Amino acid sequence: MNVTENLDADPVPELLRYCQERQVYINPKICPKRVEGRGLGVYATGRLIKGERLIHVPTATLFTTRRVPNSFANAHARKSIPVHALLAAYFAFGDDEQHRSLAPWMATWPKLSDFTASMPMTWNPLSRTGVGNLSSQKLDSEAPPSESSGFSPIPPPLIGSYLSFNDSTMDGCGSTTLVSAQLSKFRAHVSSLKPILDSEVYHQLQDPYSPSRYRFIHAWLCVNTRCFSYTTPGTKRPSDPNEAMALCPGMDLFNHAATPSVKTKYDRSGYFTVADRAHEVGEEILFNYGHHVNDVLWTEYGFLLDELSYDAIRIDKLVLAGLDEKQRGLLEHHGYLNDYWLTKDGVCWRTEVVGWLSVLSQNQWESMLEGNYDPEADETIGKHQVSEKKILKRKRQGLVAAHRLICASWIARVEKDARVSLKGLSTMSMAEVLQILGDSDSAIRNQRSHDVHDLSDAEVQEIKTKEARERHAMCVKRWTQLLELGTRAREATETVK
Numbered sequence: 290m291n292v293t294e295n296l297d298a299d300p301v302p303e304l305l306r307y308c309q310e311r312q313v314y315i316n317p318k319i320c321p322k323r324v325e326g327r328g329l330g331v332y333a334t335g336r337l338i339k340g341e342r343l344i345h346v347p348t349a350t351l352f353t354t355r356r357v358p359n360s361f362a363n364a365h366a367r368k369s370i371p372v373h374a375l376l377a378a379y380f381a382f383g384d385d386e387q388h389r390s391l392a393p394w395m396a397t398w399p400k401l402s403d404f405t406a407s408m409p410m411t412w413n414p415l416s417r418t419g420v421g422n423l424s425s426q427k428l429d430s431e432a433p434p435s436e437s438s439g440f441s442p443i444p445p446p447l448i449g450s451y452l453s454f455n456d457s458t459m460d461g462c463g464s465t466t467l468v469s470a471q472l473s474k475f476r477a478h479v480s481s482l483k484p485i486l487d488s489e490v491y492h493q494l495q496d497p498y499s500p501s502r503y504r505f506i507h508a509w510l511c512v513n514t515r516c517f518s519y520t521t522p523g524t525k526r527p528s529d530p531n532e533a534m535a536l537c538p539g540m541d542l543f544n545h546a547a548t549p550s551v552k553t554k555y556d557r558s559g560y561f562t563v564a565d566r567a568h569e570v571g572e573e574i575l576f577n578y579g580h581h582v583n584d585v586l587w588t589e590y591g592f593l594l595d596e597l598s599y600d601a602i603r604i605d606k607l608v609l610a611g612l613d614e615k616q617r618g619l620l621e622h623h624g625y626l627n628d629y630w631l632t633k634d635g636v637c638w639r640t641e642v643v644g645w646l647s648v649l650s651q652n653q654w655e656s657m658l659e660g661n662y663d664p665e666a667d668e669t670i671g672k673h674q675v676s677e678k679k680i681l682k683r684k685r686q687g688l689v690a691a692h693r694l695i696c697a698s699w700i701a702r703v704e705k706d707a708r709v710s711l712k713g714l715s716t717m718s719m720a721e722v723l724q725i726l727g728d729s730d731s732a733i734r735n736q737r738s739h740d741v742h743d744l745s746d747a748e749v750q751e752i753k754t755k756e757a758r759e760r761h762a763m764c765v766k767r768w769t770q771l772l773e774l775g776t777r778a779r780e781a782t783e784t785v786k
């Protein structure tokens with residue numbers, strides 16, 4: 290992917306020329322612009338009205354696997370290689386001559402260093418484990434020992450059990466968590482490429498720190514963060530949505546917001562976007578990549594939204610930790626096992642159901658699920674049964690309070706973990722930040738071997754330090770959000786009383 294020769298040049302004019310030559314319509318009142326912390330984005334340069342067409346990418350300009358030449362992957366190989374893997378392999382290892390025509394478009398893509406700074410799947414594996422004794426030496430002496438025994442740089446929903454890092458039940462990189470699922474997919478994609486890659490290149494891809502592996506990671510993440518859902522009109526939609534994918538030059542410059550300002554569609558003529566509301570001059574025009582919570586945005590796209598209104602965290606293992614086999618079996622039987630979420634408004638209904646399981650009898654709990662019993666509502670009791678009514682009321686209040694305490698304990702755990710981790714992160718020395726969040730010197734040289742040769746030792750140290758600091762800042766940002774989420778959830782739950 291030798292398209293980044295002149296890294297500092299503004300790639301936008303060349304991209305616009307590239308799009309124009311390929312009949313991409315771009316509304317003259319919009320233009321891509323680079324903004325710190327967001328890369329390129331698309332902004333209104335004139336007032337836009339609702340319904341105005343902003344961009345149209347003709348079908349012939351979309352980049353699908355049909356554009357990958359047979360000389361790179363024959364029909365037989367294509368059948369077994371996932372679309373994502375094939376596109377990435379072509380961008381990474383395809384013929385440079387063929388790539389030359391794509392260069393103005395590819396020059397607008399992020400650099401590998403943009404990904405390695407922000408995407409946990411590329412980070413030192415140490416960052417995905419809890420930091421134990423290391424931090425206990427650094428934390429304030431006033432902190433109680435149980436609070437200072439360790440912390441997790443990357444929050445648990447991304448990397449493993451929700452349970453705290455120092456719990457014996459922590460499952461490290463469990464298979465169902467976001468980063469480990471992404472790494473499994475990546476490894477499967479690498480394996481799928483054996484039939485089409487030169488054996489030497491394929492061999493190099495097995496080495497996590499080889500230049501070829503980094504070249505492929507770069508292309509793979511470009512595809513991951515820039516692809517659109519697409520099925521050729523008139524053909525059957527594949528059962529796996531990941532197989533219905535196209536890249537849309539020009540349209541891949543829009544950034545994401547939880548509440549987008551455009552609508553995007555495709556038909557036989559291609560992919561197009563219209564304004565879903567008016568935009569003033571200078572306003573950023575925003576897509577929605579899907580209803581993703583921040584942990585998914587971080588894992589898949591390398592950024593975090595500031596606004597927590599649409600955020601939530603998955604707390605399955607935290608919620609299930611205190612339950613025995615029988616209780617888990619009951620949850621499974623009734624369709625309530627897993628998928629527990631915490632938002633700024635408190636725990637979700639599924640999580641509350643688990644809380645009731647520990648408080649009610651099995652009969653009461655099952656009646657509640659059937660809608661025949663509401664543990665929080667008044668019982669209907671005859672006029673003359675006053676004392677019985679009082680007893681029941683007290684009992685009911687006890688149950689409700691016990692249930693609140695259970696739900697509150699899960700929220701408190703998130704708050705506590707966030708406090709401990711933020712404290713741990715804030716007291717790491719630079720040497721520790723480099724050890725846990727930094728890459729090795731050789732990894733840094735190999736990451737850049739396609740763009741820059743002969744980095745001096747000082748340059749390597751500078752890059753390593755900058756990158757480790759950026760990673761550290763992302764961890765701090767996410768843990769700060771989790772602390773706020775936990776605090777707001779607790780406050781919301783307390784006011785319901």
Ligand SMILES: C[S@@+](CC[C@H](N)C(=O)[O-])C[C@H]1O[C@@H](n2cnc3c(N)ncnc32)[C@H](O)[C@@H]1O
Binds near residue numbers: 326328590591
């Ligand atoms: C489809 S690209 C959008 C264009 C991209 N900004 C660029 O420079 O090429 C998706 C990437 O844009 C960035 N991005 C999108 N929305 C963002 C946002 N709201 N805040 C920060 N970065 C964002 C992330 O790096 C993401 O992986």
